[in-house]
Amino acid sequence: MLVHAPATARRLGLPQFAACFDLLELFAFAAPAQVAPPTPRGLAMALGLDLPADDEAAAVLLPDMATLLLRRLSMARNVPLNRDAAVLAARLREGMDWPWAASVMAALGQEGVKPSSDPLKVWRRLPDWEDTAPPTPPGSLPVSSAEARSRLAEILGGEAEQRPAQADFASAAALAFAPREAPGAPQVVLAEAGTGTGKTLGYIAPASLWAERNGAPVWISTYTRNLQRQIDGELARLYPDPEQRKREVVIRKGRENYLCLLNLEEATAGLMPSRLLAIALVSRWALATRDGDMQGGDFPGWLAELFPFGAVANLTDRRGECIHSGCPHWKRCFVEHSIRRAAGAKLVVANHALVMVQAALGGGEDGPAVRYVFDEGHHIFDAADSAFSAAISGGEMAELRRWLLGAEGGSGRARGLRRRLEEVLTDHPALLPLVDAGLQAGGVLPAPGWPGRLDTATPRNVAERFLSSVKLQVLARTAEADPLYDAECDLAPVHPEMLEAAAELRGALQQLLAPLRSLRDRLGEMLEDTEADLEVGDRIRLDTARRNLDRRAVTPLVAWDAMLGAIPTEPPEPGTRPVYVDWLAVSRREGRVADAAMHRHHLDPTQPFALGVAAPAHGLLITSATLRDTAERDPEIAWSTAEAQTGASHLPLPAIRAAVPSTFDYARQTRAMVVTDVGRDGGQAAAAMSALFRAAGGGALGLFTAVRRLRDAHARMAPALEKAGIPLYAQHVDAMDNATLVDVFRAEEDACLLGTDALRDGVDVPGRSLRLLVFDRVPWPRPTILHRERRLHLSSGRPSGWDDAIARHRLRQAFGRLVRRGDDRGVFVLLDARAPSRLLAGLPEGVEVERLKLAEAATRLREFLRPDLAGA
Template sequence: MQNPYVVIDLETTGFSLKEDSIVEIGAVRIENGQISDTFSTLVKQDRPLTDICKELTGITDDDLADAPTLEEVIPQFLKFVDGYNLIAHNASFDVSFLNAAFERCGYLPVSGRCIDTLELAQILWPQETGYALEMLTFKYGIPHEKSHRALSDAKATAELFLLLQRQAKQLPLLVLQQIEQLNMFADWNLRDFFAELLQDPVKLAQTEIPEGCTVIQQLVHRPVEIAERSADRREPLEFDAETATSILSNQGPLADQYADYEERTSQMEMARTVADALLSNQHLVVEAGTGTGKSLAYLVPAIYYAVASGERVAVATHTINLQEQIKDRDLPLLQQILPISFRATVVKGRNNYVCMRKVANGIHSQGMVGDASERSFYARMLTWLLETAAGDKEELNLQGSHIELWNRVASDSDSCIAKKCPWFRNCYYFRNRSATEQSDLLITNHSLVFTDLNADHRVLPAYSSLIVDEAHHLEDEATKHLGEEAGYYQSIAALNRLVRENKQGLIVQMRTLIGLHPEFALLARILDEMTDTIATVRQHAEETFRLLQTFAIEQANNREGGRWTVRIHHMHTELPIWQAILSAFDNLQTDTMTLRQLMKRLEQEAREHDDEIIGFSTDISGQIQEFDRQTMTMTRFFREAAGVSNESDRSVLWLEADEKSVRPAVSLHVTPVHVGQLLNEKLFEKKDSVVLTSATITVNQGFSYLIDRLGLRQSEQQGRLLTLQVESPFDYKKQALLCIPTDVVPVKGVSDETFVDSFCQSITSLARISKGRMLVLFTSHKMLRDAYMKVKPALAEHGIRLFAQGIDSSSRMRLVHQFKQEEKAVLFGANSFWEGVDIPGEDLSCLVIVRLPFWPPNHPIAEARTEAIEKEGRNAFMEYSVPQAIVRFKQGFGRLIRSKKDTGAIVVYDRRLVEARYGRHFIKSLPNPWIYQGPEQDILKVIYNWLKN
């Protein structure tokens, strides 16, 4: 007989336990695997409902007029749930509000365990893209008529639970037993759920392993085979530029796939030029407007060149989205249509792959897995290994603490024991590495390219030519990776993986493994010394970062989103607090040196024992090396700070601190002021050909800005640089209307509050005309939040939903999905929304740019680069700030028109676009939209007619 359950769901006026209250309760009984009874009630409120609550639930103040009070509801609810085990989706939210209500009414808090179907779904369906109730019920066809009504949500959760229960019964017996072992010494909410499954005598008799799986040291997983190096010989292949263009022509194999295929002149021209650059060992910078089809324009010649020459070509993107598009859409298409065979492999950083030895160590260390989040994580690893063929972190939608927990099971070179590992022949990382060695084409990302450059090309297999897509990010990526960064969270995380305050961690696990056996006496003493030393190291690290946090908040003059930044000048190093920081760091260095010495002793002693001991020693060494890298960066930071001058043009030192964090969340940065020379030395001089492409890399229709910033001027002087600008196939004159209101409040000379007040009135009017369907891009999160509070009620009066980044969700994908689902909606975004957001068709008809996207001039990097340019007697604003903003502006502009059928209006509420002398450079850099400027009321009429027609 199955345990009886009650599924609960609450609707509340908000998310704050102190300020908000329960407005509706729904509950469903489950007995013998069936829904047997329901409970539902509204709850009277002592104040009007918030607009958000009414909009989300559909409940009105009139609905609550005759509802019972909380004091009347709670006894009835307790009677309904008495004797039943509780279930909820995202249970911590519901339980916390219930307990607050119980306390208010004089009852004891919820006792016993509450099963969370969100957590259970993460374990049993480890590769879902999202775990919101609405997403899961939609995918699995569970009836869910009234989302955000308590009884409907409770019923949907009940059906979800029953489905998950059936899924759990299908797990192999060994996996269920291992999940139970994880909970042997713990009070986990899911403990009874999994224990109940093991009480079934039929299940206990099912000892077979799932088809296609294997078992190594009690870990069930799908076998991974490392392919042997291929020895096949290919026929010689002739290749020239015309070969590449023929594939994309109306007479080519691509046209055979699509009945309405039309060759694109711009795509053909780009493919021809990429081929020429590869064949002649030249570098190429090419801007290909939206709709060109640039990925095929470089992939086709890259594949032909690699196969014909035998020289591997790498393709690097900035975003995962584009990398996945190439992997899932472009490469399968080309494998199908090209008359030649080729091999392509997606290459990711090593820590994207799971290390099965580390998973096994965590699972087999009974009683050593700490909190509920860890148990949930390792249970999820067990079920994921039954499914995954790649072992790639990207398959998992990791959130919260699971993101940090991934580092415990991630593959890395510091802790790899290679052929001594029992999983070596089944290693996901080495399987991928073997595939890359046999590939003609590598698909990777900017970050890994720079990691490879810093490691003297030991990370990626050798390649002769590189194609960089989304190249407008290259300077920022180079700045990030060619510099150094150390931080509190990275440092403490490494220590926590060794010894945590709750007596968990690798050292504790190893100490428990060897026990009191005399054979391990020396190992035990070393581990005990390390535990004591780490406690001291942690103390000095906390002190150092705490002082740095105080210093940063006191000295910073730049604050955005609760983050303080301060650039280090010579005057700072003379302050008393700086001397205190150096003293604390000196103590940290001394203890870190002791830790290094203990690690060497541990490694020497571990070699005398078996592979399991060696494995633990290697894992411990890896974390100490990670911590050591952090302290070495800090050492460089303080050493350079001692000799820093305000005129330094080589590197800039700066701190970033979070003022609101309970912990001293500080990061230290040593960043190159100029990356151009470094890129020339490390990249452009080392490779036969580098192709840089993007939809937005010209300024004033020219490449001069990019050539200077990326260090390509020397290649140009040597005659090794080609440039090409191909136009988009879209007719922007007919598809895009650019409007600049000339009578709106100016950006400069008024307070942000005044600007936001004026702007919000404009947004409301514009949203009504466009019937929602509007994306608003901000340059400031604070301004976004202020505008959201003012605009949301006004839009609600007209039946228009408002979604905002960082308020409704931090997930860009989720917000865009919600925006598309609504008939009338407005979406507020900042930073990441300026590019990569793709909303084609009628879902988006209006784009608003609040301000021109200039970098904060007092950010340490911008400040240092400005000083360096001005030191040479040049105009930093026109040569650096304006071009940088133009590239960003073009990215934002590109969100509107995504296909030949799209039409819409762009409104820029920044009069500098037409009033400042540099404004014409922004407009000249755009792809020739129809432009209208005038009073706002006239612009509203023009947009209305434009959208109507």
Template sequence: MFDDRSDPTPKFLPPNAPIMVVGLRHAVFLTPDGEVEELPHGAAVKRARAQRPILVHTPASARRMKSDPFPAHDLLELFAFVRPAQFCVPTPRGLALATGQSPSEDLIGQAEALAEAMKRLLQELATLPREKRSRALSIAWPMARGQWMWGIPVLAALGGDGDGPHKFAVYEGLKIWKKLGEWAEHAPPPPPGNNPVDPKDARDRLKKLLGEGAEDRPQQADYASAVCSAFAPRTAEGTPNIVLAEAGTGTGKTLGYVAPASVWAEKNDGAVWISTYTRNLQRQIDQELDRLYDDPKDKRLKVVVRKGRENYFCLLNFEEAQRPLVQNPHQAIPLGLIARWAATTRDGDMVGGDFPAWLTELIGSRFTSALADQRGECIYAACPHYSRCFVEKTVRRARSAEIVVANHALVMVQAALGGLDDASMPTRYVFDEGHHLFDAADKAFSAHLTGQEGAELRRWLLGAENKGQSRARGLKQRLESLITDRDELRDAVNAVIVAAQCLPEQGWLMRIHDGAEHAKGPAETFLAHIRAQVMARASDGDRGYSIETDCKPAIDPVLASAADLDRALTALEKPAKALIKIIAHMLDEKADELESAERQRLDAAIRSLERRAIMQVAAWRAMLESLVDATPAEFVDWFAIERQFGRDFDIGMHRHHIDPTLPLTAALAPSAHGLVITSATLRDGTGDEMFDWAVAEDRTGASHMPMPAIRAAMKSPYDYAKQTRVFIINDLGRDNPDHVAAAYRELFLASGGGALGLFTAITRLRAVYERLSGPLDDAGLQLLAQHIDGMDVSTLIDIFRVERDACLLGTDAIRDGVDVPGDSLRLIVFDRVPWPRPDILHRARKAAFHGARYDDMLTRLRMKQAFGRLVRRADDRGVFVLLDNRMPSRLLGAFPDDVEVQRVGMREAIEQTRAFLHPKSPG
């Protein structure tokens, strides 16, 4: 270790560089002595390369100037160091707000705000308590040695004078696992009680959550009362109480279900699992729970956010990433920023938690997302950091929590496996975003015999086959210490590894493109023949996109190679099952000899082998057998070539349940005692109430449950007739990209920004973006775009929310995930009616679910979701425009009953949009 000096003297030593803010047409430079200069983008890029300016978000600044990235003092890096695990929108306005300033609209004001933000951040470092300053200094030293742009100013602010520690000791500060607390094992909790929730208690709890002087919302109180039925005691085994609750936007459903859920948890010493489809909503619910637990320490004990292991920071991966530091000291910069976050984070969640998503673009996925356990390589108790592991801490906290905020994907896997990390299962669930249960179950209970899936299983079993290029740990490495002196166990592991050679090897895609004669092994040969069948039966118009074909009648080479692959998979399945049997026997026979850590590792090995190998191989073999025999009536199979931007990225055979809520309800019904399934868009909008509720039951699986669901519907309190306008354009050539782009341009200009453009295809989004970016730049409106800007969806939405007049283009993830209250979203433009894609899976489901009405139902749901983004508060106003004159009247049930849908020409829509959003002042 090094001496951090008994009394370091902080200094303010900012970089001798100008501050730079990039506008839509030019950039502003503010020199250290206060001079201001405006330069066009081309000249600004040259100056930036010469002077390494101080700015916010280097990649985004470079993109805006149509330049490659350049060296710069990025204030986001400074913010991430000074305030790890804190939120900041990655723009000059966002940084100003995060540092307690009033944001400026003009570039000069923004530059001045950045100067003040830099000063405040460095002063924060200088005023840290001694212990915290010492920890920050221990991480700043290796970053400075790696030539971090902020190294000298940060060391000066922390009082780090002199040469610092020795070059080997300098990296000690990055070993943050030494400073993290350990979790402790506790006896498993008893099963929860069965006391019901009185609706009066739920209403009282809701009133307390809302606080004194809160707006009176009768619908919210009625909603809280209605969902209490799901918390009643179960009357028979396997028959959970179910409440389907549709709550119109603005009802306040989150606190509406938190009220009875929290009462039940307190009365019964049990946990309620609140499940969402998107990570954004997980984060929002977690924030809302601050109302329930205003003491952060109390909240940490009683609220846990749970996700799959692949979302969490892995300390072992982080330790291994530090091995090359002596040879590559510059890598201490990204690792130092990660170390600052990891030492501060609430629970180590790198996806949607307190990890800043924009940091991945600044320092690269190699030092961010790749540090999570994305590939299921956890070695559990054999890990030297097991007792400090973020995942293990979260698992244990969840066992004693009152509220667990999870996501549908995790809940589905847990239900399918009868528990994730142990055999325990929740008894009470609230499924928010319940309209997505069908899709979530579809993903969870499907099977894919593809090149990517096969190569992933091979890597999981064999580990990295090209040493030096990957940290991937195979089965032998994960069980290494357990098999050293156990010949039977070692032989079984080796047998699995030998059998796994049948799976696709690295470079499989290129070999398959060259033909079956170049394939290695039975899996690659089978995939090559699948590709040949798909290409033979594809139409010419499909060749640039993902293409698929029915499996039957299969060509002879497919059938022959399928038989060979089935034999190879049988040879893999047999030793894998034998390995599980041997491990289970060890657990039983040596129960009195095995230490707790060994027992946990062996138990985890059984669960992971069952999930990652046995279940997957069994599903694959069943699919292969169906190529000869009949496909079971509950499934649909097909072959596909998956493509992105005209290039193949996966090939294989797919199997989905026609109705995926069947396996979902089969998995949930035995253990669940009560389910609340809720959304603003559960029902269809045909106007036939019985049919619309039947659709809700079919889409959520409630129709398959033994006990009928209780239905509840609360209307939105918003005055949509007054607050919104809906226009369908009847004179636009929707297939002409120039006409469509012109429509977006004029509507965005009419609204003055604050506009969301939605697309049913990425290709059309890109075509419009190319035609739109120049004119919007000229008008001073920032244009953001999913799939084009190098930022994740949540970051784009955060920027859109803060930059009041920005415009955002996106597809499904934007449509379903935007929550932007206020004036930042005042216009939505949808390019065309979002009909479902007519693929093989849809064909099967359409036949099973009401024929053409199934198409209409899905389309109305998507339109409902899009329109629902527009008004999020009682004082919001907004316009919804559909650029498709083929919108049939039967789909108008997607909009609230009190909204007049007007079919107008483009000119009238532009004029009415401008007049509605910007009414003239009196006089």
């Protein structure tokens, strides 16, 4: 009996266990849609048991946890969720001799039940969504500062600790909910809330009040899934009843995050024994889940790690193959449910990527919002940079070919455009010539096997010739480098072969675009024809086909045409400020060229954000703990820079500025050190980090600016830490998603974790679990072509200041992970003797940075953290 068989086998250096009683499997079966860190301590926390003090105590506790899970299952044997649970367990015993099957059947009192695969077909038991009347126009009633304070007090309750800073923040946030006075001129509030302010409930107070008064949802947007989950947890204070919370709060993400019922149905057909348990546990979860979210919702992130690769991951729509109304499960679809629930919710918790991609696509499935809260507002620049960009790459073009032509010469669910429009074409055969013309023209796109031909320079068609010309120019214009690294070069001056191939590709893509655009327009005309007597189902199919065609084919083809048409025959004048930054790149995998691309990004991505997202809204609150560069001596420059980075400077009305300081005493609660005697090679940095981790007794987060250095450090550090009894986990090494890694790190107080940017901010680990944070070196921005152009044109004449501000912000964000509560203590260490003092000036006020040798740093942090290590 153990917890997480694959991880246990790896830790012991053993092959995969042939059979064992894995408590995670039992937990997922008996408590579906309940999340627990995948460790003995994590399961004990989830089950409400006393936490084991050490590994021996954890081992002793395992049978007790199994007994408790089976007892709870027995007590719930008559609930609808468990109607077919015993039948499913019998199927698992028959199909793969699942070790827990007999115990589960006994707990349910049905030892002799016959096995069946029917319980796997959960789509038969899921509810249909129902259309409702269109929402009424939202009101414009304001929320006063006093009302926001009053609502905050209600949420907190009478016995809550009084936090004046939180109430001040709620007052400032309320200003974003004032009525809009002119089209395109939203009310904008920039509010910096220091760590510990309680900004989440601070903005939920006025947001919820405005939504109740005005009959429209407020969209709360975050940068990370972690914060989406944290906000959802905070909303339990506002809506304690889970059923009410499900009605009033909706978590929205992209389609690729949700279970696809069609994929699940196809996975159950001809099911192999090695995947039977995975599908069974997902089916159990599908009956209990709140919204079908498999990425950061109530789906246990560790479940996929227990089974062969792809057994779980392939159940989401990761390749954009959704056929919408053509799907037999469309009326039960989790995504469609969430879209319709969002229209009637009070609060929609989304992410920057979804909000901006929907704006880039002209409104998307949810339609435009009237009021936004952008938490993690310091990431608006990066999120907009990703959403409002384009690339003509082998992967992108091949994906479009697959979407048009379907899976060619092999298995796969890609249906192709003709199959996707099957019902529409049956009812409207006049559209068939346009479809056929598009499919014929789609042959110009990279054909299956194109990566191998790109690597060997043997192109088969016009698109592959373009990719080969991109590769030629990049390799010709860049220095000989490590073949494991990607490479890039400027677009201009353009290689003659590249210019010729680009013109040829543009002509071919225009021939592809013409019939697809005509098909889209024809579908739109049919929908707008007032004399056409269309059934509701036919209208839905036509509209779905039109929107899909526009999003998946017409929009990217239009962008590619613009990019290829803008390739200059002559280099631009030096110093000319561009609207877009175009460049060429090749990506490598295991020493081989895997793809080639032409990229286009806005020089300033906050411009399309301001135009497409902010200007149509009536009000925006943009908040973060780190909106401003606190090292900037001139407050006006600091605020102006924040406005430029968030797009507020592009809007007609000046932003309202507010800043609420942190409530923490950083001078007392933290220490900051720069280690001066560690070299920059990976071996020395890994040894130093390991020594510091051992000195702290664990509870450490190590941050790296490169994945390769992280992996190398993990290989060097793991043996010594293991010998010291300190578990070491790592992003890009352990087969866990980031949310699961953080859950484990939070639950295991003496574990250590290695990560990159994704773990630098947006992660909340209070208490002893995070008491030491170590950077392997200064997190300077990568010296890319895009960075070079922004450094030159957006830095207000201070290019070096642009780099400094980015590095300072990253250090400050990471430092903010150390103290999450009033009794937290933490140490910040930078293993880079060359770190300039001006970068460390951005750390919180009162923090003094010491420059020490490694041995002295280890002694200092051990002395500072001793109360924590002693359990005080």
